[in-house]
Amino acid sequence: MDWRLITDDGVSASFGLSADEVMAERVGAGVSVPTLRLYTYRSYCALVGRFQNIKNELRIDFCHENHIPINRRPTGGGAIIMGEDQLGIALSMPAQEGDTYSRAREIMTLFSDGIVRGLKSLGVDAHFHRKNDIVVNGKKIVGLGIHRAPSNGLLFHASVLVDLDVPFMLRVLNTPFEKISDKEIATITERITNVRRETNSRVTLDEVRKIIAREYETSLNIHLVPGDFTPEERQDIDRLEKEKYLSDDWIYQTSSIEDTYGGSKIKTPVGLIDVRVSMAGAMIKAAFIGGDFFASEAAVADLEGALKWHSGQPEKVAAALEEVYMRRREEFNSLPLEFIVQAVQKAVVRALALEILEDGGPHSQEVNAGEKHD
């Protein structure tokens, strides 16, 4: 089966997102052919997930001062920076008839396969992670998201980190850290990875793009035909860009779910555990697990990944942590699981308590906002 391959570089945030949404809508409606788009944004832009509150995710003043466009993806997940070293992937295809939600989940795995194969052929030991990222030894290297268009089209979004300027990213994104010191930069650098680092080479984005395109042909059993947007598609993209992706109503919309932050520190016989969580309502958006205990950074990154976009319910938190811990037990160097669980659960409780405080709920007087980071 023939699919169209579109490659474009240096696109604006508003055009890039508008094009992806239009393609999903049109492919779903049967008026455009299934399309794989492999592209880059003009360095840099900051893109938040569909329902995120921008003021909580981004350092807006820094973005404005540095002319970094801000926009909102149609897909879910967290805030990211995109530029010339991050390969954007947008796959548009019709959803299967008769299946609303489960097909989307199925294609998350299916569509990740081309990327995983591509990275493997570059020598990167990448795996699809069930929390919808592609990781290398627990460290994220590709972020994924999916959107189901009203027309029954599916948009699969991925951002492949060919390279990443971590200090710059930490100036753009809001983090649970009170300040960004060299220590925080070093820690985050160890919890996330990129293609150049893993291959210890200066592989170019275009080389990565070509390999991923080739692997998609194999994994999806398709033939990619290089092409471009049609005049009708460009008209639709232009219209949606003006109506939506250049509109503050879309970009700066707010969610009715408050974001909260909680922290905890627990002294254990093998060292201090310092946990910070950021939450959207009862859902953990991200977790940072630090301290002075000895454990492999990859194993800790795996723990953090397991908590991402995970329920904050105590038993679900414990189950997620246990799954990683049992798999990588030796890498935690006798740091007991129970202390990690306790520290994360405590941080979640504190974040939820702050939510009640912000709601003016019945327990608000019992909580000291100064406990934000313990």
Added chain:
Amino acid sequence: MLKEFKIGNDSYSIPADRHYGRENHMWAMFDTTNGQVLVGIDALGLTALGDLAYVTLQPAGTSVHSGKAFGTLEAAKMTGDLFAPISGTIVSRNDNAVRNPSLVNQDPYAAGWLISILPSDWQNESAQLVSGSDLPVWVETELERYRQQGWID
């Protein structure tokens, strides 16, 4: 009225007192006292989706059409529309579910309801949904599909 379907160690509740959308796994329950239909997501739909992170719902007074969107959701980084199982006008929405979407996962058939609709054609549209004696076969078929996909053991 709760019908339990057991797979391995997990059980999936499909109450027999309501109707279900074959494709979108929305449930619809007609209330004879006020003629309104309560709508939510069933346990199988939630198994496919995972934990809901965000939910938005159209306000009261909005007209909805069977198979068309009445809100949006995000779960496991998938975003998409919530599809109405029947047509009518939204009478009320569950703001608690909007503020705390985990309610929908925790209690999908009671506290996790989404909207209440005043139906425009309940008699005909409900006949297109799965209910009564058709439920067991439909649920078992869906569970088998989920098992084949590896979403359940």
